[in-house]
Amino acid sequence: xxxxxxxxxxxxxxxxxxxxxxxxxxxxxxxxxxxxxxxxxxxxxxxxxxxxxxxxxxxxxxxxxxxxxxxxxxxxxxxxxxxxxxxxxxxxxxxxxxxxxxxxxxxxxxxxxxxxxxxxxxxxxxxxxxxxxxxxxxxxxxxxxxxxxxxxxxxxxxxxxxxxxxxxxxxxxxxxxxxxxxxxxxxxxxxxxxxxxxxxxxxxxxxxxxxxxxxxxxxxxxxxxxxxxxxxxxxxxxxxxxxxxxxxxxxxxxxxxxxxxxxxxxxxxxxxxxxxxxxxxxxxxxxxxxxxxxxxxxxxxxxxxxxxxxxxxxxxxxxxxxxxxxxxxxxxxxxxxxxxxxxxxxxxxxxxxxxxxxxxxxxxxxxxxxxxxxxxxxxxxxxxxxxxxxxxxxxxxxxxxxxxxxxxxxxxxxxxxxxxxxxxxxxxxxxxxxxxxxxxxxxxxxxxxxxxxxxxxxxxxxxxxxxxxxxxxx
Amino acid sequence: xxxxxxxxxxxxxxxxxxxxxxxxxxxxxxxxxxxxxxxxxxxxxxxxxxxxxxxxxxxxxxxxxxxxxxxxxxxxxxxxxxxxxxxxxxxxxxxxxxxxxxxxxxxxxxxxxxxxxxxxxxxxxxxxxxxxxxxxxxxxxxxxxxxxxxxxxxxxxxxxxxxxxxxxxxxxxxxxxxxxxxxxxxxxxxxxxxxxxxxxxxxxxxxxxxxxxxxxxxxxxxxxxxxxxxxxxxxxxxxxxxxxxxxxxxxxxxxxxxxxxxxxxxxxxxxxxxxxxxxxxxxxxxxxxxxxxxxxxxxxxxxxxxxxxxxxxxxxxxxxxxxxxxxxxxxxxxxxxxxxxxxxxxxxxxxxxxxxxxxxxxxxxxxxxxxxxxxxxxxxxxxxxxxxxxxxxxxxxxxxxxxxxxxxxxxxxxxxxxxxxxxxxxxxxxxxxxxxxxxxxxxxxxxxxxxxxxxxxxxxxxxxxxxxxxxxxxxxxxxxxxxxxxxxxxxxxxxxxxxxxxxxxxxxxxxxxxxxxxxxxxxxx
Numbered sequence: 001x002x003x004x005x006x007x008x009x010x011x012x013x014x015x016x017x018x019x020x021x022x023x024x025x026x027x028x029x030x031x032x033x034x035x036x037x038x039x040x041x042x043x044x045x046x047x048x049x050x051x052x053x054x055x056x057x058x059x060x061x062x063x064x065x066x067x068x069x070x071x072x073x074x075x076x077x078x079x080x081x082x083x084x085x086x087x088x089x090x091x092x093x094x095x096x097x098x099x100x101x102x103x104x105x106x107x108x109x110x111x112x113x114x115x116x117x118x119x120x121x122x123x124x125x126x127x128x129x130x131x132x133x134x135x136x137x138x139x140x141x142x143x144x145x146x147x148x149x150x151x152x153x154x155x156x157x158x159x160x161x162x163x164x165x166x167x168x169x170x171x172x173x174x175x176x177x178x179x180x181x182x183x184x185x186x187x188x189x190x191x192x193x194x195x196x197x198x199x200x201x202x203x204x205x206x207x208x209x210x211x212x213x214x215x216x217x218x219x220x221x222x223x224x225x226x227x228x229x230x231x232x233x234x235x236x237x238x239x240x241x242x243x244x245x246x247x248x249x250x251x252x253x254x255x256x257x258x259x260x261x262x263x264x265x266x267x268x269x270x271x272x273x274x275x276x277x278x279x280x281x282x283x284x285x286x287x288x289x290x291x292x293x294x295x296x297x298x299x300x301x302x303x304x305x306x307x308x309x310x311x312x313x314x315x316x317x318x319x320x321x322x323x324x325x326x327x328x329x330x331x332x333x334x335x336x337x338x339x340x341x342x343x344x345x346x347x348x349x350x351x352x353x354x355x356x357x358x359x360x361x362x363x364x365x366x367x368x369x370x371x372x373x374x375x376x377x378x379x380x381x382x383x384x385x386x387x388x389x390x391x392x393x394x395x396x397x398x399x400x401x402x403x404x405x406x407x408x409x410x411x412x413x414x415x416x417x418x419x420x421x422x423x424x425x426x427x428x429x430x431x432x433x434x435x436x437x438x439x440x441x442x443x444x445x446x447x448x449x450x451x452x453x454x455x456x457x458x459x460x461x462x463x464x465x466x467x468x469x470x471x472x473x474x
Numbered sequence: 475x476x477x478x479x480x481x482x483x484x485x486x487x488x489x490x491x492x493x494x495x496x497x498x499x500x501x502x503x504x505x506x507x508x509x510x511x512x513x514x515x516x517x518x519x520x521x522x523x524x525x526x527x528x529x530x531x532x533x534x535x536x537x538x539x540x541x542x543x544x545x546x547x548x549x550x551x552x553x554x555x556x557x558x559x560x561x562x563x564x565x566x567x568x569x570x571x572x573x574x575x576x577x578x579x580x581x582x583x584x585x586x587x588x589x590x591x592x593x594x595x596x597x598x599x600x601x602x603x604x605x606x607x608x609x610x611x612x613x614x615x616x617x618x619x620x621x622x623x624x625x626x627x628x629x630x631x632x633x634x635x636x637x638x639x640x641x642x643x644x645x646x647x648x649x650x651x652x653x654x655x656x657x658x659x660x661x662x663x664x665x666x667x668x669x670x671x672x673x674x675x676x677x678x679x680x681x682x683x684x685x686x687x688x689x690x691x692x693x694x695x696x697x698x699x700x701x702x703x704x705x706x707x708x709x710x711x712x713x714x715x716x717x718x719x720x721x722x723x724x725x726x727x728x729x730x731x732x733x734x735x736x737x738x739x740x741x742x743x744x745x746x747x748x749x750x751x752x753x754x755x756x757x758x759x760x761x762x763x764x765x766x767x768x769x770x771x772x773x774x775x776x777x778x779x780x781x782x783x784x785x786x787x788x789x790x791x792x793x794x795x796x797x798x799x800x801x802x803x804x805x806x807x808x809x810x811x812x813x814x815x816x817x818x819x820x821x822x823x824x825x826x827x828x829x830x831x832x833x834x835x836x837x838x839x840x841x842x843x844x845x846x847x848x849x850x851x852x853x854x855x856x857x858x859x860x861x862x863x864x865x866x867x868x869x870x871x872x873x874x875x876x877x878x879x880x881x882x883x884x885x886x887x888x889x890x891x892x893x894x895x896x897x898x899x900x901x902x903x904x905x906x907x908x909x910x911x912x913x914x915x916x917x918x919x920x921x922x923x924x925x926x927x928x929x930x931x932x933x934x935x936x937x938x939x940x941x942x943x944x945x946x947x948x949x950x951x952x953x954x955x956x957x958x959x960x961x962x963x964x965x966x967x968x969x970x971x972x973x974x975x976x977x978x979x980x981x982x983x984x985x986x987x988x989x990x991x992x993x994x995x996x997x998x999x
Contacts (some may be wrong), residue, residue, distance in 0.1 A: 050960065104820075105818075106820050117710055144778075150835075165854075165855070165856045166853065166855070167854075168854065168855070169854055187753050189557070200678075200680070201678045201680075201681075202678065202681050203679075203681030203682070204678040225665075225681070230665075232668055233664075233665050233668055235672070236664075236668040236669075236671045236672040237671070239672045239673075240671050240672060240674055240678070242517070244853075244854070245851060245853070245972060246851075246853065246854075246864070247851075247852035247853050247854055247855065247856040247859070247864065248852075248854070248855065248856065249861070249864060249865040249866065249870075250864070250865070250866055250869075251851075251866050251868075251869070252866070256645070259643065259644045259645070259646070259647060260644060261644060261645055261674050262641045262645060262677065264674075264676070265644070322974065353853070355853075356799065357779075357850070377729060399743075467784065
């Protein structure tokens with residue numbers, strides 16, 4: 001039976017069944033009755049189901065979290081990820097987790113021996129927040145028994161944290177922890193630039209991009225080489241990727257000199273692709289006097305004077321930008337020293353601003369994928385890079401939404417699934433659980449995560465084959 | 475306790491060839507001969523003088539500039555260390571120099587392996603020294619060195635070079651079309667070329683850095699740094715055995731203390747400052763960086779992590795107790811968006827951590843100027859860092875104006891800022907305390923000196939020139955002549971002359987040592 005579209009989502013339900021049969025009778029029943037059936041279906045749906053934008057309230061977390069950790073959290077994928085194919089002994093067992101519990105109680109150095117131990121603990125503690133730390137030399141939960149100085153952080157994914165707050169000086173729509181569709185393109189740009197650099201320049205293959213749940217994105221680089229990087233190496237990578245430098249006191253935060261490194265060129269290409277729509281139109285950086293003055297503050301004095309005169313008559317932002325660009329190009333042909341101020345402006349307004357300190361430390365703790373953000377209720381989900389331009393943070397499911405989706409009346413299709421008599425309770429429970437998240441909006445994100453894990457597994461196999469070939473191990 | 479793996483004593487000739495065949499070395503093999511105690515001491519002291527010079531010159535000049543090289547050349551030959559390879563590449567005196575180089579390096583390893591700070595300093599100076607010496611070699615010697623030390627990296631094929639030519643040229647100022655054609659390029663894994671990656675001075679593709687032969691020094695340096703780091707760690711573990719030799723113990727202690735300046739962690743004035751004094755103190759005796767932080771804290775009732783660390787540790791150095799600090803920060807934060815509960819949960823921990831009461835209980839020392847300037851640059855929303863280094867000149871001018879520095883004093887300061895901007899790393903608050911005859915390198919030092927000047931009747935110890943006991947924040951306006959003397963006096967402050975250092979060291983070395991004056995190095999290393 002075909003699912004029926006209603007409220008933009010596909011449903012299989014008794015009413016839909018009725019409707020399809022009605023359709024079959026369309027020839028004989030008048031179209032008016034069809035319409036009546038359709039609208040009554042709609043009405044019933046609306047009073048029995050929540051609209052997709054379910055209301056989230058932080059106070060309901062104590063009720064929602066147990067449900068989430070019991071029936072929705074993708075434990076087997078999570079374990080599969082952090083175990084990394086079991087190639088290194090005790091890799092999962094020596095991993096540090098930290099939990100933030102109710103009333104802001106923070107516990108560090110949590111570690112688990114198996115997937116089921118992880119599940120049981122999380123279901124017992126119902127953490128508000130989960131952070132992942134490093135893989136240590138010993139089990140973190142036994143670190144007090146280790147001789148001082150011997151307990152060391154050995155490996156961890158290379159991570160990046162991009163926070164919308166760091167762009168407050170260049171976005172006019174929001175500030176602090178707020179985000180909106182107008183400033184979200186900054187994250188899109190950040191992902192495109194950094195992902196390309198991590199792949200093409202550094203040769204990293206397995207980058208997991210995750211929405212943090214409120215105002216930014218995280219990247220987890222899971223390649224073996226990345227996990228083994230030293231502090232100095234992480235800091236070098238982060239600095240290679242940094243172009244915007246300076247705090248409150250610095251006006252001109254991007255300085256370009258000859259020659260322009262290929263990395264900067266590539267990044268500029270990405271920024272240029274989004275600049276008109278995002279900056280000139282969306283952020284209107286050459287619209288109001290205030291915004292325009294800020295832009296002109298980044299331009300040499302003589303150019304600024306001229307542009308101020310021209311801007312008295314030219315009010316269109318795109319044409320204004322065109323004038324600015326032309327002047328920059330002219331300067332470059334006449335003056336010996338390269339003047340790249342139009343490129344500097346583009347970068348200052350759009351280039352990713354990452355927090356080097358997050359990336360530097362091997363033992364730095366970062367919010368885990370699939371954890372909940374307590375303030376917004378949104379799940380920290382992986383971002384599909386193939387659909388990057390369509391990603392909308394406001395459509396990311398909240399914990400209240402997916403918990404409610406669990407309560408939806410059982411789909412007719414599911415009744416057809418036969419229970420295997422040979423299956424024991426545990427396996428049936430597992431199967432039920434697997435089906436559980438699949439019924440919610442979380443499904444597509446877990447699938448994305450699965451694909452990521454599959455890629456890594458394939459690449460591990462490839463490496464093993466290469467190694468055994470080299471050793472002539474047939 | 476062994477470092478190198480060799481216990482056997484070699485014949486002098488063969489040994490000469492192996493260890494001293496090249497004027498430059500990686501110091502991978504420890505010395506095994508016997509030397510006299512006095513030679514032990516002399517070697518150590520002279521190398522320390524050399525490293526001190528390296529440090530001071532590195533601060534005053536760009537490390538590859540002509541002046542730097544010339545000055546270091548002079549010091550090198552005066553201290554009798556192996557000089558450029560063309561001159562007297564054989565003969566007893568060159569051998570002597572190389573031997574001295576070798577042994578003195580290892581002695582200083584003993585003195586500088588114990589704490590993180592000492593190690594970092596030692597590695598930094600040895601690297602600068604190595605870079606200078608490597609750059610002095612002609613290309614034949616460079617190749618020899620690479621061969622001798624087994625640094626082999628894949629060369630880039632001609633075809634790949636042609637395909638990537640434009641990108642290679644655009645990646646580095648030093649690479650031109652001719653370079654691409656003539657020179658070999660090496661593919662080095664990026665982990666071995668971090669300095670080039672960090673500064674984006676090289677082409678990076680698929681995790682490999684494409685380095686022209688002439689830039690190979692950076693790779694070599696990286697290799698050297700890793701080796702030295704590991705070696706120092708090993709040395710530290712084996713140190714107790716060495717320290718049991720009572721002839722060496724006092725010398726090694728004095729060597730390392732001769733370097734480390736006061737770190738302001740021992741607060742003689744602890745508990746003597748009360749919280750209500752902080753406001754007045756901030757106007758009178760805070761260096762500009764701390765004033766900025768204090769103001770930001772008062773205005774927005776919040777500081778980010780970098781600011782909390784820099785200011786918090788400074789306050790610790792000023793003499794605040796843990797309780798006072800907690801009270802201070804809490805009272806400020808509570809006026810903002812943070813309630814007392816949240817403060818206790820989120821921020822109190824980090825303040826206690828600063829005072830060594832949490833975690834691994836390290837008693838963190840207040841940041842020196844070098845640390846403030848060179849590490850953790852401020853970004854959006856931050857107020858830490860050094861204003862003379864991290865602020866635009868225009869904004870700095872405004873700021874100084876708001877702190878009531880007279881226009882004459884300001885133009886002097888700003889001209890100095892511009893002059894030293896690229897090279898200087900010492901705090902400019904020294905300009906505010908005119909000509910008092912010392913060089914400033916720590917915010918707490920500024921505080922103490924300022925208090926001394928303002929407080930008691932005593933003038934600054936050992937100060938030459940006039941020390942005015944007026945409000946520190948308003949230096950007198952000056953004319954051109956005064957400006958020149960001030961500039962030159964500031965410049966001179968950063969040279970530690972040989973005699974000065976020797977004097978400071980020899981007096982500490984006059985401690986009784988045991989009667990035996992011969993030291994078998996194989997037992998030491």
